[in-house]
Amino acid sequence: MASVIQTAKAGSVVLKNVSVEDGTTSSDIIYDAEIPGESLKRHPLGVRPSGNALTADQDLSLSMGIFGRLPDSLVLLLLEFLDQKALLRLSHTCKGLFAFATHDQIWRELALRDIDSELFWRGTWRSSLLKRTVRLPRVKCQHLYSDALYRPFQCTNAPLEPFTVDIPKHNHIPKLKDLSVDEFAARWSDKPFVLTEPVKAWKVFQDWNEEKLLEAYGQVQFRAEAVDWTLSNYVEYMNNNQDESPLYLFDRGFVEKMGLEVGEDGAYQPPECFAEDLFMLLGEHRPDHRWLIIGPERSGSTFHKDPNATSAWNAVIRGSKYWIMFPNSVTPPGVYVSDDQSEVTSPLSITEWLLTFHEEARQTPGCIEGICGPGEVLHVPSGWWHLVVNLEPAIAITQNFVPKSHLGSAINFLKNKPDQVSGFQSTIQNPYALFMDRLQEAHPDLYESMQAASQKKRKWEDVVAASDDDEGADRGGFSFGFGDDDLEDED
Numbered sequence: 001m002a003s004v005i006q007t008a009k010a011g012s013v014v015l016k017n018v019s020v021e022d023g024t025t026s027s028d029i030i031y032d033a034e035i036p037g038e039s040l041k042r043h044p045l046g047v048r049p050s051g052n053a054l055t056a057d058q059d060l061s062l063s064m065g066i067f068g069r070l071p072d073s074l075v076l077l078l079l080e081f082l083d084q085k086a087l088l089r090l091s092h093t094c095k096g097l098f099a100f101a102t103h104d105q106i107w108r109e110l111a112l113r114d115i116d117s118e119l120f121w122r123g124t125w126r127s128s129l130l131k132r133t134v135r136l137p138r139v140k141c142q143h144l145y146s147d148a149l150y151r152p153f154q155c156t157n158a159p160l161e162p163f164t165v166d167i168p169k170h171n172h173i174p175k176l177k178d179l180s181v182d183e184f185a186a187r188w189s190d191k192p193f194v195l196t197e198p199v200k201a202w203k204v205f206q207d208w209n210e211e212k213l214l215e216a217y218g219q220v221q222f223r224a225e226a227v228d229w230t231l232s233n234y235v236e237y238m239n240n241n242q243d244e245s246p247l248y249l250f251d252r253g254f255v256e257k258m259g260l261e262v263g264e265d266g267a268y269q270p271p272e273c274f275a276e277d278l279f280m281l282l283g284e285h286r287p288d289h290r291w292l293i294i295g296p297e298r299s300g301s302t303f304h305k306d307p308n309a310t311s312a313w314n315a316v317i318r319g320s321k322y323w324i325m326f327p328n329s330v331t332p333p334g335v336y337v338s339d340d341q342s343e344v345t346s347p348l349s350i351t352e353w354l355l356t357f358h359e360e361a362r363q364t365p366g367c368i369e370g371i372c373g374p375g376e377v378l379h380v381p382s383g384w385w386h387l388v389v390n391l392e393p394a395i396a397i398t399q400n401f402v403p404k405s406h407l408g409s410a411i412n413f414l415k416n417k418p419d420q421v422s423g424f425q426s427t428i429q430n431p432y433a434l435f436m437d438r439l440q441e442a443h444p445d446l447y448e449s450m451q452a453a454s455q456k457k458r459k460w461e462d463v464v465a466a467s468d469d470d471e472g473a474d475r476g477g478f479s480f481g482f483g484d485d486d487l488e489d490e491d
Helices: 050-055 065-069 072-079 084-091 095-101 104-113 125-130 147-157 181-188 210-217 231-239 278-285 350-362 404-416 431-442 444-475 483-489
Strands: 003-010 013-020 193-195 221-224 227-230 249-251 290-295 300-304 311-318 321-326 368-372 377-380 385-390 394-401
Touching: 065 095, 072 095, 072 104, 072 147, 084 095, 084 104, 104 125, 147 350, 210 231, 221 231, 227 231, 231 290, 278 404, 278 431, 300 350, 321 350, 321 377, 350 385, 404 431, 404 444, 431 444
Parallel strands: none
Antiparallel strands: 003 013, 193 377, 221 227, 221 249, 249 290, 290 394, 300 385, 311 377, 311 394, 321 368, 321 385
């Protein structure tokens, strides 16, 4: 028999005449103020991992009708197809569906489905979409057992520090005070490292903190993944969210938006050792190559390689970042790549990967890791897998480049993986042809050497193919190859 909650009030939330199907009464509603000092290990609604159901004498999923018969991850997937009104109504049916229908990740998906740049952040995605600050009542759901609801909460509240300490000595990313162009080309272009000095010379960034940036650019819109938000709105989100994977401000047009000049007389220029950049030959047609990065603790990027076989440098202005990296030949644990490397599958959140695979990754040959702090610059060589996470709110800038040592990889990528080339203007139909024309014009000797290397590679591949045809049946398809080929073909 349905009971009725006449009126319950917490903050700005008022529940009136809410019919509840499973016997919930006003005593089953718990508000934040009634639970002082509650442990973060306990889900706000009391939801527990699914393994607890094995010894439980009660199970709220039994009151969820047909939804209770479905895997909890499928329930959340189905709820993503509902609108705000349907989710609100569903949350009033029973305690189990209340937990699912108020899960903020559902409301985040609803918001991002048709994002409005005017959406004002109010602490949660649910409050933001409802356009009022909603203090969600804590219905007692301690007999609801769901990994899909509990795991995101666990990941959001798991401390990051245990993953960043006790780094094995052989895993440490080298730290260098400075590096010349020649030293970089001779010894370091294929290795990650951290420069400890360069950013200190960039005077424009010395005053870059939250207060100063808001004062100067608070009403300027920047890109945060799928959202175009003013900086003031994003900072409000950054300082007040509980997302498992917080939105990461990653804006490619910050130089123009902020009126910065790049170069010797400008706001900043690349550190000296990264000055050689053959993609500069593309001029106004070069692909996206520099970004402003701002994000809260726990935001970052899951495992990926940088676009178009480019290398990159990442300079931390404020805060600190943890990096874990693998060479091209080693696929990180928990990461699955399609044969053509166009699709990369990994856990949905960085913390999920850390909790599940970090221990294995740290013991995998080729793994290197370290923390990059304020004023430091990290080098990411072409083809290297890397995951990065902010250990605290952080501001950084990053830029991609093509040094001479990785020119072959970039050319190979533009030529043989046109469907994966990114960042070029839509008017550029053939990035490979454009770049080769510019290379031939500016560096004819380099162009000829690249052409000659390409011809040698094709001839060798023909020899190997013929050898395989003649002897493959007897020798199991034996073939030869060079290490550099792997780097170029598997960017």
